Amino acid sequence: MPPLIIPSPTPSTGTGLTLLRARNRLADELGFYHATTVSDTGDNGDAARVVIADEFRDDEIGYEWMGMWLYAQNGAQAGFQRRIVSQSDAGYLGSLGAAVLSRPFAAALVTGTTVEITNPLPVKRHLAVKGLNECLNEGLSRIWTEVRLTVTGNGTYTYSLASYPWLTRYEQTRGIYDYRTYGITYPTTLSVAVYRFAKNGAGISLVTNVLYTSAETFELAVLVRADRYVYNGSSWSYVTTPGLQADDWQAAVPEEWSVAFAMVQAIRFLIEWTERDEKLSDAVRNRRLANLSRRLAQWASTAAAMKKYEFPQPMQEPTESLVYVPVPAVWTP
Numbered sequence: 001m002p003p004l005i006i007p008s009p010t011p012s013t014g015t016g017l018t019l020l021r022a023r024n025r026l027a028d029e030l031g032f033y034h035a036t037t038v039s040d041t042g043d044n045g046d047a048a049r050v051v052i053a054d055e056f057r058d059d060e061i062g063y064e065w066m067g068m069w070l071y072a073q074n075g076a077q078a079g080f081q082r083r084i085v086s087q088s089d090a091g092y093l094g095s096l097g098a099a100v101l102s103r104p105f106a107a108a109l110v111t112g113t114t115v116e117i118t119n120p121l122p123v124k125r126h127l128a129v130k131g132l133n134e135c136l137n138e139g140l141s142r143i144w145t146e147v148r149l150t151v152t153g154n155g156t157y158t159y160s161l162a163s164y165p166w167l168t169r170y171e172q173t174r175g176i177y178d179y180r181t182y183g184i185t186y187p188t189t190l191s192v193a194v195y196r197f198a199k200n201g202a203g204i205s206l207v208t209n210v211l212y213t214s215a216e217t218f219e220l221a222v223l224v225r226a227d228r229y230v231y232n233g234s235s236w237s238y239v240t241t242p243g244l245q246a247d248d249w250q251a252a253v254p255e256e257w258s259v260a261f262a263m264v265q266a267i268r269f270l271i272e273w274t275e276r277d278e279k280l281s282d283a284v285r286n287r288r289l290a291n292l293s294r295r296l297a298q299w300a301s302t303a304a305a306m307k308k309y310e311f312p313q314p315m316q317e318p319t320e321s322l323v324y325v326p327v328p329a330v331w332t333p
Contacts, residue, residue, distance in 0.1 A: 016231055016250030020073075022258045023123065023132050023247075024116075029259060030132075030266050032068065032119040038109045039096055048104035051115060056097020069122035070099060073247070075113035077105045081122050121266060130269045132262075137243035139261030140227035145252045146174055146312045147229050147236075148219040153212025161197075161204045166238065167222060168204060170197045171314045174221035176208065188219050223314055226253045257306055263299040267292055 027033035039054040041047055051070060071081040082101035109115065116123060124131040149167075151159055161167050176195060177188035195208040212218055227242040231250035244251060251258060271292045274285060 016252045017255050017258055018248055018250050019133065019136065019244035020247035022136050022244075022251070022255065022262070025255060025259050026132050026136060026262050026266065027116075027118045027121075029263055030121065032117070034117045035073070035114060036117075038111055038113040038115065040111060041108045046104060047108040048106065049101050051099045051101065051109055052096045053099075053115070054096055056099060065099065065117060065119075068117050068119040069126075070101060071116045071118065071123040072105070072109060073114040073116055075110060076107060077109060077113070079124070080105060081124060081126070084117070120270065129273070130266070132266070133244070135266040135269070136258060136262045137227050138265040139258060139263075140244070140251055140253065141225050141242060142261050143226040143253050143257055144223045144311050145226045145229060146221055147224055147238075147252070148177065148221050151206075151212075151218055151220060153214055153216040153218070155211065155213055157208055157211060158198070159206040159208075161206055164222075164238075166224070166228070172223050174223060174312060174314060176210070176218055176220055178210075178212070178216070178218040191218065193218075223312060226251050226258075257310070260299055260303040260306060264296065264303050267296040267299060271296065 024033055024035070036053045036055040038051060040052045065084050068084050069081055070084055072078050082103060082105065084099045085102050118132060121135070122129060122131050123133060125134050149164065167173075173195075176191040176193045178191045178193070179186070179188055180191065181189045191210065193208050193210040195206055198205045198207045206220065224238065225242070227244070229236065229238050229252060230244055231252075232239065233246065233248050236252070271289060274280070274288050274292065277285070280288070
């Protein structure tokens with residue numbers, strides 16, 4: 001597939017928003033987030049069920065953190081999570097704080113392992129409980145971001161878009177950028193080129209009124225969903241499996257956009273979960289729903305304002321009455 005490049009000022013070497021950074025911010029906004037490193041490995045018979053860290057205080061683990069989620073960020077158990085349970089022996093191990101988990105890991109967490117503690121949602125989906133990562137990717141799927149398709153001239157006015165099966169509508173574009181204004185030693189600028197999409201059976205072609213030679217390149221600015229165009233640890237690319245799949249993967253969107261749209265998804269889930277929770281009394285359920293509804297209205301309003309005033313907007317499609325005059329390949333760099 002021809003290359004995709006992300007427009008300046010964010011370079012293609014990868015300086016976007018990582019899944020780890022977005023998750024930390026989302027967890028903190030949603031309820032609770034804390035990250036620490038394992039200080040020691042227990043020597044009792046159930047060491048894989050005990051997490052020991054110097055930052056754990058017995059009053060925190062034994063009381064405040066009961067029921068929260070603990071996720072191993074790295075090490076041999078990376079990607080696995082457990083819940084902190086309410087037990088009388090939870091809270092300390094010698095001079096260090098300790099958390100007793102709902103069930104053991106496959107092996108004890110070794111010294112130096114980073115763990116994340118979150119509430120009310122886990123890092124990853126657990127059965128019917130939606131995870132923070134899932135909320136973030138759902139939010140990214142609702143955000144548009146601009147990228148550039150680099151196209152090499154072919155001496156004609158028509159270019160096949162078969163390499164981009166996701167590009168199907170003119171409304172997904174934001175214009176053509178080329179070097180004709182200032183030359184190739186400067187960044188591309190918005191061209192005066194007029195273009196349209198032409199359907200050829202099942203295929204779609206880009207038709208422009210500017211003739212680019214094989215020695216020229218130009219860029220077609222397009223809009224893609226932020227969960228589809230990501231940095232996968234080595235390069236920016238359009239992915240067929242949507243979403244950020246690892247902590248170091250990056251999205252080409254501002255942090256504020258990602259958090260706002262993810263908060264909407266997370267709070268919507270918590271409202272549904274609260275409505276279905278039969279263990280809650282009516283008074284507690286109503287109080288929680290009122291608080292969640294208030295927060296949802298605030299974050300939904302923020303997300304709507306971002307979409308209206310900050311999202312990149314597509315070009316308006318030319319009308320049928322547009323005078324379409326070809327421009328020959330005669331220019332001076």
